[in-house]
Amino acid sequence: MDTTMSFSQNMDDEYEKFIRRMNPPRVVIDNESCKNATVIQVDSANKYGILLEVVQVLTDLNLIVTKAYICSDGGWFMDVFNVTDQEGSKIIDDGILEFIEKSLGPDSCFASSMRRSVGVKSSVDHSSIELIGSDRPGLLSEVSAVLTHLKCNVVNAEVWTHNSRAAAVMQVTDEETGAAITDTERLSMIKKLLCNVLKGSNKSREAKTVVSHGVTHTERRLHQMMFADRDYERGSDEGLDERERPDVNVVNWHDKDYSVITIRCKDRPKLLFDIICTLTDMQYVVFHGSVDAEGPEAHQEYCIRHVDGSPVKSDAERQRVVQCLQAAIERRVSEGLKLELCTTDRVGLLSDVTRIFRENSLTVTRAEVTTRTGKAVNTFYVRDASGYPVDAKIIDSIRQAIGQTILQVKGTPEELNQAPQESPTKFLFGGLFKSRSFVNFGLVRSYS
Structure with a gap:
């Protein structure tokens, strides 16, 4: 059994390498077309988890994503990110720009499995x-x-x-x-x-x-641990806090066989990573997406399907998606x-x-x-x-x-x-797209 699984994994790895050689990832970094952000475009052969890989690289560099456009329909993946540094300025450091190109481009380990390579460091010293x-x-x-x-x-x-x-x-x-x-x-x-x-x-x-x-x-492990611990489940006595929670809406778009997730909440660093991480761990694939976080509030919209190809099938599943995304957003709130x-x-x-x-x-x-x-x-x-x-x-x-x-x-x-305080008995540790034509945004080339 183990031999069979090992052989299958090796075949998958070889297939990924072949696809990569035929269609190497391409990274284009543009500091001219947008006046207030660096535009990063990533094109690659599509595979499950690739969106999280890209977002994780940008997040680990502490870059702020102000806008993003996502398209992964068919066999090709295309993402465009408008990013700034922590001070809201364009990325002009040659070392950072070179690191992005090497991390996401054809010379990277980008095509290897996310489960084995992305964002992890050897721990032989600890x-x-x-x-x-x-x-x-x-x-x-x-x-x-x-x-x-x-x-x-x-x-x-x-x-x-x-x-x-x-x-x-x-x-x-x-x-x-x-x-x-x-x-x-x-x-x-x-x-x-x-x-x-x-x-x-x-x-x-x-x-x-x-x-x-x-x-x-x-951070990926913390999300996985709390998700496995079902921290998204809330008691019946917590309904009074509903107005303070992130606004997450899930509806089915029957014409296209997608489920559409709309998220509105206060913007903060690493918000995009937290959401994409959770969708990936819940076995959902993002086919199209739009992120706008240029103001104090972030608006995110995603067309998704489960890895089995189906949209959200029931009210119970829809409620679970809403609760899990709300929890993912709230975990990192400071x-x-x-x-x-x-x-x-x-x-x-x-x-x-x-x-x-x-x-x-x-x-x-x-x-x-x-x-x-x-x-x-x-x-x-x-x-x-x-x-x-x-x-x-x-x-x-x-x-x-x-x-x-x-x-x-x-x-x-x-x-x-001035901020709302928790009850003394509660302790702590120590929407659809505005235009249906958005799904064809791959034809639109104005990213700024």
Whole structure:
């Protein structure tokens, strides 16, 4: 059985290579036709998952997609993206432009399977820990304390919370060797203790810990983990929040045998990736699409079918698509006051910082932990653990304890106070196209 599957996979790989040689991907980067964005056009032989591959490359470069046009009907794939840097300027850095061409062009690994190659890095120098469980105040602090006790140093981590669930992907090294942890008994102990922390007092929801030395794309894994955990399911008592959720609509276009998804929500970085990632993981194919995010609100429209060729078949499936896309958009929403920490990395740093947050009744709603050339560059979004506005005096006290120059506040507690607050009982972690002729937009060549 394994031999047969291996032979089939090899045949698929060889076929992909043949198609690539006959129809190599073509990337055109244009900095002239649009006055306020760099236009990137990608043409290639079509295959399942190719849209996510392209979007993931652009997302990993922290580029902002202001407009996009997608067409993948038949055997050919054509995408056009208007992109800027984080400051809203065109991309003029020759190194970045060359990287885009190499990553998406004929000399790349672009034609190899997305499941094996896109956006992942070798982890021979660290162990990867995946965590998912019930959210509660102080959870990140407890997890970090366990890892410090076990002499593990957190070198990179990303933490998301959504719908009272928490997920994290953490890359750790051995305190003594600075390398990946290979001792099986120690790995087993790490899994056992972390799983106990994640379970806490909530025995009704599953907690899971996975330790590996493989490869992973952190944000993709977080989406997959929370999707598998069914974080998109909401209780019957949450209907009052419906007006605050992203506007997602799914209707069937019977003439063309498509389902059309229309999404309207507040724009933010990586929104396009989150949506395409979720559609791909749900086994849907985008045949046509349009993205407009030049203002504060993003409008996205997609013609889709399931991989079996069918549109959305039932009201239950339609509702599931809506809920899953809403969850994908909400997972990365940055609730809370943004705190940035930059200092020399050391074992136990994350544990010490999050312990200070917990002792001052702050909980972390999202976190990004990175280590660059011996420096820890961490971003935390924090809120009062009871759901009340963050007290400016508490922030001052925390900065004094950690270091005024080490911990910077982005935004002010006053700005946070104006935002809707969660109930004290809710805790966090530590439309159709305007024109039917749009489907023929491949004939339209005005991209700016």
